[in-house]
Amino acid sequence: MNSHLDTLAGDFLGEIIEPDAPAYESARRTVLTSGSPAYVLRPANVADVQAAVRFATQAALPLSVRGGGHSFAGFGTNEGGVVIELGGLAEVRLLDRERNIVRIGGGATWGQVAAHLAPLGLAISSGDTKSVGVGGLTLSGGIGWKVRRYGLALDSVIAAEVVVADGGLVRASADENPDLFWAIRGGGGNFGIVVAFDFVAHRTTDVFSGAISFPAVEAPRVLRGWAEYLRDAPDELTSAAELANPFAGGPDAPVVIRVVFDGDDPERAATALAPIRALGTVIADDVALTPYPEVLADGATAPLGIRLVTRSAFVDPESVQEVLDTLVETASSAGGPFVGVRSLGGAVARVPADATAYAHRAAELLVITTLAGPRRLSRPLVAHWTRPGRDSARSWWAPTGTSCRRPPTRMSPRSIPRPRCAGWRRSNAATTRTTCSPATTTSGPTRRRPANPGAPKRSHEPSRPPHRGCHHPQAGVASDTDIGIISGGEPVFS
Numbered sequence: 001m002n003s004h005l006d007t008l009a010g011d012f013l014g015e016i017i018e019p020d021a022p023a024y025e026s027a028r029r030t031v032l033t034s035g036s037p038a039y040v041l042r043p044a045n046v047a048d049v050q051a052a053v054r055f056a057t058q059a060a061l062p063l064s065v066r067g068g069g070h071s072f073a074g075f076g077t078n079e080g081g082v083v084i085e086l087g088g089l090a091e092v093r094l095l096d097r098e099r100n101i102v103r104i105g106g107g108a109t110w111g112q113v114a115a116h117l118a119p120l121g122l123a124i125s126s127g128d129t130k131s132v133g134v135g136g137l138t139l140s141g142g143i144g145w146k147v148r149r150y151g152l153a154l155d156s157v158i159a160a161e162v163v164v165a166d167g168g169l170v171r172a173s174a175d176e177n178p179d180l181f182w183a184i185r186g187g188g189g190n191f192g193i194v195v196a197f198d199f200v201a202h203r204t205t206d207v208f209s210g211a212i213s214f215p216a217v218e219a220p221r222v223l224r225g226w227a228e229y230l231r232d233a234p235d236e237l238t239s240a241a242e243l244a245n246p247f248a249g250g251p252d253a254p255v256v257i258r259v260v261f262d263g264d265d266p267e268r269a270a271t272a273l274a275p276i277r278a279l280g281t282v283i284a285d286d287v288a289l290t291p292y293p294e295v296l297a298d299g300a301t302a303p304l305g306i307r308l309v310t311r312s313a314f315v316d317p318e319s320v321q322e323v324l325d326t327l328v329e330t331a332s333s334a335g336g337p338f339v340g341v342r343s344l345g346g347a348v349a350r351v352p353a354d355a356t357a358y359a360h361r362a363a364e365l366l367v368i369t370t371l372a373g374p375r376r377l378s379r380p381l382v383a384h385w386t387r388p389g390r391d392s393a394r395s396w397w398a399p400t401g402t403s404c405r406r407p408p409t410r411m412s413p414r415s416i417p418r419p420r421c422a423g424w425r426r427s428n429a430a431t432t433r434t435t436c437s438p439a440t441t442t443s444g445p446t447r448r449r450p451a452n453p454g455a456p457k458r459s460h461e462p463s464r465p466p467h468r469g470c471h472h473p474q475a476g477v478a479s480d481t482d483i484g485i486i487s488g489g490e491p492v493f494s
């Protein structure tokens with residue numbers, strides 16, 4: 001082993017972090033998980049990545065690759081192996097101004113990309129969070145606020161530089177290694193380490209972005225009407241619905257419809273949003289013209305001692321109504337999960353199913369559910385949602401008798417679903433503030449422009465509005481986590 005390490009150290013310009021190094025404690029962690037790798041390697045350039053791959057092979061150690069570190073499954077770290085952390089490869093460079101081709105390092109984050117491209121009037125359809133990595137998100141899909149207009153993040157990729165298993169560097173595009181090019185667009189991080197992506201960026205203006213909220217009791221009508229409208233809504237409109245936000249009252253939380261209209265024409269935006277505003281009794285509406293980079297949320301981690309468990313599933317068109325009914329029922333029960341539903345369709349569905357390795361072109365919705373609970377449980381809080389039927393709400397919980405301990409951080413008893421554990425429930429009896437910051441949606445960033453004149457601001461929310469800072473356990477979005485497909489009543493979450 002030492003001779004392999006000596007060989008690596010001879011040429012490696014980046015950092016080699018071993019367990020006794022001060023940097024190890026943070027280097028072994030990802031955003032959501034922790035591990036105990038033998039080596040965390042931080043390459044400074046492509047040659048370092050190649051050397052790191054050869055080192056792992058020669059030392060016969062398991063290898064994990066870390067881009068932005070947001071994998072819910074914890075793929076960005078391991079036990080006893082090698083982690084290659086790509087944060088040093090984060091360059092964003094405009095290659096071709098005429099065709100808006102942008103080269104992005106495999107370790108960049110979407111916040112970095114948005115910040116670099118905004119002054120050029122450009123953007124790439126990506127995810128909704130700044131700290132998520134370009135690598136992990138793009139290789140698996142990439143569903144964000146421009147998805148219905150420009151498709152998945154991977155739909156804008158035209159080439160990639162890939163370090164493959166023997167340490168060689170190859171280019172993948174429609175003309176060079178086309179099979180590899182097909183595979184990395186939807187196949188995840190299984191085919192090599194992408195050290196650079198070439199994307200075609202699109203021109204962007206400011207966009208109309210914000211949240212329109214309705215009372216929880218109107219959830220069935222609002223959710224059904226929302227999904228129906230999104231089937232034929234203009235591609236510029238991408239939207240997500242949220243129910244039972246644990247930080248805004250759980251089952252009593254308003255139904256929040258988040259919208260981004262990808263354009264700056266107030267009349268067109270107002271026309272596109274009118275059917276959403278007509279879905280029910282609007283109790284808050286903060287849609288405003290916003291620079292696109294500010295639409296992306298800052299990443300957030302769970303409050304200390306709180307574990308978030310997230311599942312996601314794509315929903316085929318024929319199952320939409322049944323799934324929505326089940327979600328409404330689940331969200332309205334005490335102890336149900338936080339439910340997020342994202343609209344798909346649009347440009348995603350127009351790409352032929354076999355054009356890339358991404359397997360969910362036909363899905364109409366993406367459902368994301370999250371439960372929060374004390375970290376020290378003998379088993380996860382979330383059981384499986386075994387089938388989309390009316391009895392499914394019962395299966396959200398671990399069996400009675402689950403061992404619960406007092407969590408180190410107290411949260412509002414209304415803010416997290418409770419397991420069936422009286423002791424734990426009592427330990428949370430005091431209402432305290434969480435470490436998450438409250439709503440930013442109503443105050444908005446300073447560079448926001450006034451709201452759409454066609455949409456008067458209303459703001460008499462019955463409870464704290466949902467906030468962007470903490471609602472982003474939003475996981476598994478076209479990711480490496482447990483993804484099931486809801487299709488014709490088949491089992492969903494795995």
Ligand SMILES: Cc1cc2nc3c(=O)[nH]c(=O)nc-3n(C[C@H](O)[C@H](O)[C@H](O)COP(=O)(O)OP(=O)(O)OC[C@H]3O[C@@H](n4cnc5c(N)ncnc54)[C@H](O)[C@@H]3O)c2cc1C
Binds near residue numbers: 030133142475
């Ligand atoms: C807070 C949060 C918000 C999210 N929001 C969205 C969203 O809006 N839309 C959406 O689609 N998804 C979203 N996701 C899911 C996210 O896209 C996936 O978890 C994704 O895998 C994270 O990528 P990463 O590079 O940050 O993670 P990592 O943990 O670093 O990597 C995840 C996987 O990708 C591989 N990988 C990463 N970079 C490379 C590379 N350069 N070459 C080869 N393999 C690589 C890793 O080996 C690993 O298997 C979100 C996740 C979180 C936690």
